[in-house]
Amino acid sequence: MKKNHLIIGLLALLTTMVLAACDGNEESNPNGDANTETESNENMDMNEEGTEPNENTDEKESDSMEGMDHSGMNHSSSGEVPEDLAEAGNPTYSVGSQAIINANHMEGMDGAKATIDGAYNTTVYAVSYTPKNGGEPIKNHKWVIHEELENPGDAPLEPGTEATINASHMEGMDGVTAMIDSAEQTTVYMVSYTDTETGKEVTNHKWVTEAELSPVEG
Incomplete structure (x- = not known):
């Protein structure tokens, strides 16, 4: 127990x-x-x-990049300019000289070495519009010059003004009514360059402003 x-x-x-x-x-x-x-x-x-x-x-x-789809843009042109467009007398970049493009209006442009085809004194506009052949509205397109507008009157036009475009930089642009986003009196250049993305030659491209160019170093 x-x-x-x-x-x-x-x-x-x-x-x-x-x-x-x-x-x-x-x-x-x-x-x-x-x-x-x-x-x-x-x-x-x-x-x-x-x-x-x-x-x-x-x-x-x-x-x-909103509104900056330039897939329908005519990168090259015939080189023809409006008859009343004034050539620049003593441009910073003379015709035949070279400069570096510092702008990204479209792919393959920024950083490209360009040859100056023409230099002109004018007013350039950034514009917004809806293509006449349909598609999404284009916002802040750069650039359209004063001489490419239909009966624009005296330059510069104020932001918010509506004007008809007589240019075909992009598909569906010619003949549309656009809104002026900004205006700048400057020298604009028509340039030729090699696309840095595709390697294709772009000739007589319209337009690049003087502020979007820089000298070629060396």
Whole structure:
């Protein structure tokens, strides 16, 4: 009988120790799965925040090119200019000289070395319009000169003025009514260059402003 009592006592003691150990583990991590879930959510938040800069960058790039789809643009021209367009007497970049284009009116232009085909004193406009053959509205198209507008009157036209375009730089442009976005009196250049993206030759391109050109170094 004494042996049985001893065995029962030992079993009770072991059971008490096991229960105490279990209680201790629960107290050391009272939240259990809740902590794991919180850490998981925090990691997800960090990942989402990490993607925001790229998304914002893409959005800014998209905004900067809004309305600037020039896939229908006539990169080259015949070289003909309006009869009343005045040649520049002493342009910064003389006809036959070379300059670097610092403009991204379309792909393959920025950074290209251009040959000056013509230099003219005029007023240039950035314009917005809807192509007459349909398609999305074109915003802030660069450039149309004063002499390419129908009966424009005296230059410069104020931003917000409507005018009819008599030029075909882009498909669906000729004959449309455009809104003047900005105006600048300057020297404009007709240039020829090699497209930096495709390697194709672009001849008598209209137009590049003096501010969009820089000297060829060396």
